[in-house]
């Protein structure tokens with residue numbers, strides 16, 4: 001056998017990400033799985049799949065794209081931009097005269113993070129098609145891939161053609177996508193994507209749908225929230241009962257992943273990138289996002305769904321509960337029956 005020269009072995013380490021800032025690459029060792037048992041086709045996952053097929057909507061034609069979105073124009077109070085209305089008061093890093101700009105920047109940041117999260121969902125769910133053992137889950141995940149492609153299309157079109165302002169992926173979301181795409185256990189990809197990322201996306205799209213600054217993004221977000229509700233339902237049905245039979249070592253691995261995932265996601269809502277872009281006092285902004293009662297009330301609303309799903313799956317361990325409490329992502333009442 002010919003020896004591999006130094007330059008050849010170096011080239012195997014070369015990644016496109018090293019030269020292209022628009023790419024992120026993740027190496028993974030996965031086990032693709034085919035299944036010759038095509039199932040009963042009468043269970044909940046098949047019926048969720050049927051709903052997915054019938055609920056496809058086309059952003060090109062379904063959304064009315066005529067409205068003229070003018071980035072930075074004074075916002076109508078009818079569109080209160082959700083969390084942006086919280087950024088008032090003496091501790092706020094945003095002076096009154098910049099409140100309107102903040103609302104627009106916040107909207108651009110939020111929609112950009114939705115878009116990056118949708119791409120993460122697209123790629124992670126495609127992974128599930130290959131790796132999940134059951135046929136009904138493969139079929140469902142494939143239909144979800146098509147949903148996520150439409151979500152990417154809708155948000156990208158809105159940013160490019162209407163908003164004209166965008167943000168790079170938040171470092172916490174990027175780190176979580178890296179972690180879960182490197183993961184070889186299919187159920188951990190589920191936990192990261194279908195429970196944590198999708199659970200947060202569902203809550204955020206529901207809250208944002210009524211608070212964004214124009215009718216186009218409001219209707220896109222409303223349509224996407226409907227699809228996400230089915231995706232979250234799929235995660236909880238597909239994983240139901242799976243953890244009852246796992247060893248403590250396997251459960252520890254899941255807990256470790258979830259602790260990291262939730263920690264990363266909680267950092268996401270400190271709006272650091274927005275404070276930076278607006279040239280405001282970044283430390284003051286982060287402190288405000290961490291401590292303002294309205295801001296952490298908003299984060300608690302977002303994490304409710306994740307806590308609910310983890311409880312259903314039997315994964316809401318004392319360590320996770322402590323993390324939710326120390327990072328101010330939940331109130332103690334959320335764990336009343338947990339012991």
Ligand SMILES: [Fe+2]
Pocket residue numbers: 118121147148151224228
């Ligand atoms: Fe989506």
Ligand SMILES: [Fe+2]
Pocket residue numbers: 121148198227228231
């Ligand atoms: Fe989704």
